[in-house]
Amino acid sequence: MSFRVTEDRGVKLSAVLLAATVTLIPSSSPVVSVAYAASLVATMEGPVARALAQRSGLRFVGEPKGSRALANLIRAGLRNPDVFITADPALLNGLVTQYTIFGSARMVVAYSPKSAHAGLFADAAGGSISIIAALSAPGVRVGRTDPAIDPKGARTVRTVQLLGQHFHQPGFAQNLLANAQEFPEEDLAVRVQTGELDAGFFYSTETAPMGLSTIELPPDTNLANEIAFAIAIMPHAADRQNAQTFLSFILYGQGKRILEAAGLHFFKPVRVVVPPGPPTKGTPRI
16 A cells, blocks of 8 residues: 655654554554544544544554645655545545535644743733734744645634734734744644644644643634535545545544544535546556
8 A cells, every 4th residue: 555654753743643543453454544634633643543443443544744735745646545634625626526525623823831931822811911912922932834735834824914913913924924933734733732832823623632722813813714624535545445434434423523522613514525527647556
């Protein structure tokens, strides 16, 4: 099966989490390989993988990464997962004949108690200072993802711009975006979690599973109506039945309940989309 994992810090964390899951099911058990938005890493590699093994006997093999980066790898034939979960449904156009938009999230700022500025962000969470005052304080290290490869990175730019408008601080966005450090999506949460970064911009689905404290943003800045997740079975799935089992588990089974508990808002009903035109041909699974 052609499904490689990038050896960076965030994915190594995923591998550690997955190791605990593998003990629940023999390595010879049937596999479902899933490429997915790294904003879901803690939930997918932990409770989702465990529940999938217990309920279906399938062994979850996942690759978390920025959605756009994964889509580019799939288009180039460098990844051939059974299932793709993306935080930008439009990325599935041209890859599959059908996909399902199933849930939404919102943008938040998160910080760790290990941050040297945790008290400052706790004040922002409590409303005693504004979030832009906390983010702009001297010495505060803020992280974000690359907007060129990760939809969350592009949404972070938009959120920061909206925050500047909301608080009537026209120079805020330019200053923050110039000083914030960029990391791969699967790495950013780890750096905030350990206190290496003081705060970062995340989806609401990420923070609780990673043990991060959350600061809610004003409704006119959090993009709650714009962030959607979609899932699809890929044309070259090794076993379409296993892929269908996983898709049903996420959309209607225990996986749905797990993702809801992690902060994902499921649409009622989910939205099936048939994109125009046939999918482009990628490298077949070998």
